[in-house]
Amino acid sequence: MAERTEFNPQKFEELIVYIARRLPPEAALGRVKLAKLLMLSDFTSYIRTGRSITGATYEKWEHGHLPSQFVETEKNLLRDRVLEQREVDYFGKPLKHTTAGRDPNMADFSEDDLAIIEGVLRFYGHESASYLKKLSHDELGWKLADDREPIPYFTIFLSKTGPTDADVRRGEELASLHGWN
Numbered sequence: 001m002a003e004r005t006e007f008n009p010q011k012f013e014e015l016i017v018y019i020a021r022r023l024p025p026e027a028a029l030g031r032v033k034l035a036k037l038l039m040l041s042d043f044t045s046y047i048r049t050g051r052s053i054t055g056a057t058y059e060k061w062e063h064g065h066l067p068s069q070f071v072e073t074e075k076n077l078l079r080d081r082v083l084e085q086r087e088v089d090y091f092g093k094p095l096k097h098t099t100a101g102r103d104p105n106m107a108d109f110s111e112d113d114l115a116i117i118e119g120v121l122r123f124y125g126h127e128s129a130s131y132l133k134k135l136s137h138d139e140l141g142w143k144l145a146d147d148r149e150p151i152p153y154f155t156i157f158l159s160k161t162g163p164t165d166a167d168v169r170r171g172e173e174l175a176s177l178h179g180w181n
Contacts, residue, residue, distance in 0.1 A: 007055040013073055013082075014104045015041065015054055018117065020083055021100035027126050028090045029098045031074070032063045036132035039065040040120045045113065046153040053113050060145035063129075064136025068150070 019037050023029045029037075042052035043065075056067035067073075077083040085096040106114065124132060136142055141155025163171070175181040 007057065007069065008108070009069070009073070010105075011108055012038075012054040012056055012067070012069055013077065014106060014108070015117065016073065016077060017082060017100045017102065018104040018106065019121065020098045021102075021104055022121055023125050025086070025088050025097050025099075027097075028088065028095050028128070030095050030129055031098070033127075033129040033132055034098055035066050035070055036064060036129070036136055037120060037124060038067055038070070039136065040124055040132075041117050043153060043156050044120055045116045047156055048116060049112055052153055053109070053116065058151045059148050060142055060151055061148065064133045065139070065142060065151060 015038060016034065019034060020029060027033075038054070038056065039058055042054055042056055042058070045051060045053045054067075056069055058065040059068050074083065078085065081101055084099050084101055086099060087094050088097045089095075109117075138160075139151075139156070140158040140160060141151040144155065144158075145151045172181075
């Protein structure tokens with residue numbers, strides 16, 4: 001499957017605004033968690049549709065996948081007061097929870113995009129940043145990349161266990177059927 005990862009800065013910004021608008025303070029949306037929710041949305045879309053939602057480039061960083069466009073985009077959104085960071089108590093520790101000061105413009109998002117984003121937020125939106133970081137570190141793409149190196153979307157299909165006997169049999173059937181052997 002060829003990667004279609006052309007970066008769309010408007011969709012990237014609006015996805016950040018959407019997540020920040022959608023998650024309440026008890027979800028504790030800090031920077032690490034926001035980056036992981038972006039990654040989960042883009043990589044889940046790649047699995048289901050063959051394309052990411054935003055086309056962001058994810059790199060290997062200490063806390064997991066980080067979109068290379070994240071820091072600059074976040075800085076601009078904070079400067080323009082589209083995003084706000086408010087300190088909340090998170091299990092006795094201060095956390096800068098990110099909120100959005102306006103509704104997102106979702107006009108450029110397909111129904112598939114919206115369904116994927118909503119699924120990610122329902123499933124992972126109230127998980128801790130530590131949990132999402134661990135998920136990210138379990139991905140082979142993250143494990144195989146060098147620090148600050150891009151992690152290709154297709155690495156989401158890499159298996160940690162290798163093919164099963166059923167996979168090998170199916171591959172042999174397909175090879176025979178299509179004359180690949």
